[in-house]
Amino acid sequence: MKKSVISLFVCSALAAPAAFSSPISNPEIGVVLDGYYQSGERQLSEREEGFGLGHTEINMSANIDDKFRGSLTTVLESHGDHADLLIEEAFIETTSLPHGLNIKGGRFLSSFGSLNNQHLHEDAFAERPVAYRNYLGGHFYDDGVSASVVLPTDLYIRLGVEALSGQQMSAIDDPSTVGIYSATATFGGDISTASSWQLGFSYLRNDNGRVDSFGDHDHDHDHDHPHRFGHDHDHSHSASVTGKHLYGMDFVWKWAPNGNYKYQNLTVSAEWLRLNDATSRDYKFEHDYPGTLDAFYLSGVYRLSPSWSVGARYSEAEDFDVKMYGHYPYFKRETEREFDLMLAWNSSHFGTIRGQYTRAENQRHDREDNIFTLQYVMSFGAHGAHAF
């Protein structure tokens, strides 16, 4: 008797949420599968030559209660015979603060730039532009807190600040615990029914980003420049070159006939990044002192039909190499360039097969590479909405 009462209670408790649940289901669990074959390897890339698995993503997110939302994104990466489980995002955020405020805590993709806080599977190309791979480690996520506000104006204005650990973008052995502070301002609106724009300004201060001395801390690695982390083969997610100040400016423009994105649409995006104080000012009299380094990309993607899209992208990133002659550093400023062409076929909204050709110019190794990639990115389960 008692048992049946309990089971009745349990049943009704389980049935009740279904009856009142909103039409958008909760929690959402989604998996992104990413595999490829490529004929070469791009600089600072996570993808090796030959067959491989890319960014296998498992995402879970749900409202925790009426005040908080939580999201977890793990990434499985396989390198040879072992696999790494990375936590890319694990954060909670508020959903009920007044005045358009939002506070987020945990690990999350930084809001720096326009591409960075989007997941890799949303990209139109197989790799992040070389500008991002050099200065942000492809996609920069970190532990910390962020606060943002969306102003109650017709023009979209979002202001955000972040305080992050900065461990991934540290150039020194004993970094401070809160290494990175960032601020972003994003604006946007519609030009007409058919087209929309977004313009963003970002600033990131990296207290551990500047290299103060060379030669002394050649601790374990076999590379000759201690400020570098993501050298060619360790598939690190850290930035290749860091500095004290990183500035960013980004612009996105999208167009579709009558604003109907289903059949045809065009996305043009560009970002410019500037890195200041990559090394200590003690070296500013040295040859080619890397005081300011610039990087940018410009990309255009056109959807020809619901099934086909084509795209082109050009990206450049300035970097520097340092060689020690006794106590004297010799800097060599270098520029990496990449030009990509992409053709993608969508089996549906959830499956993409992409072919990409990259012409890469690497000054350091004085090489020009032609790389072909054939890749699939497909998802099942819940598929989160994409950002602009």
Add this chain to the structure above:
Amino acid sequence: MLSKWLKPATHNQQSRFAPKTLALLAIFAASYALPSHALNVFVCEPEWGALVRAHAPHANIYAATTSRQDPHYVQARPSLISQMRRADLAVCSGAELEIGWLPMLQARSNNAKVQDGQSGMFYASEYVAMLDTHDHVDRSMGDIHAHGNPHVQFAVKDMPRISTALTARLVDIDPDNARQYQANGIRFRGHWHRQITQWEEVAEPLQGLNVVGYHGTYRYLFDWLGIAQVGDLEPKPGLSPTNAHIHSLAQLGADAVDLIVYSSHQDSRPASWLQQRIDKPVLELPLTVEGDQSLTEMIDIVIGDLLKQTGKQTHLPVQ
């Protein structure tokens, strides 16, 4: 809040301009004390804008999409986030129709009022007897929704239930204007019930009509009027029409199909391809309201167009 602003102002200007200032402040205070501001309503599709306007004529209504846009494929663009930020109420079809963009707007808007489960988020499909619900959903079946067909703007019979629920929601959000919302709701439903009788009478010749459609956009309308959708230009929901599929539709034969129908936001070519093979009339129907049209006008147009194109009746009785 108000007293904070009043005190320094009255104090500073006390000496000479006190009466004038006080008068101005009184006007300011009065306008502040009035229902603070017109309700800001964000609608995912224009039909819900028409519904809200019938209930809350003074509301500021912002429609995220137009009749030329496929509501499945909308960009979560900055302008929509800023409109969502200011919304007191968001009205959408729900049943996962907007799943590709609405959750992003809710999250990015930082607006507590329009989150799921709050009174400021209204899904029309929650008040509709849903058709084509599925216990088991697999994407190999195409882009289908477990909760059923989400194109509920044509769920004519359920519109009064949506109106009742919307009225209650408006009253909840803006109790100062409760009477107005209730009166408008009653008026809307009374008018709608009379319309249903009239529509059913006028549309009687459409019963038994066999239609090839494009997506399940008119599922509720066809179900109500006794029209059969015998084929779909899409091989599966959300997938683009293919030549092979059009060919298979042509196999249905000319006798099995009376009419080919597509919607204002869709590519017209697949309908013409089929027309070339089976020589049946093609009709573009509106997806939703245009401009300031009411929901009544939208249904009038759809029924009128169907009657005209099928030659069942050449004129509609004057409304």
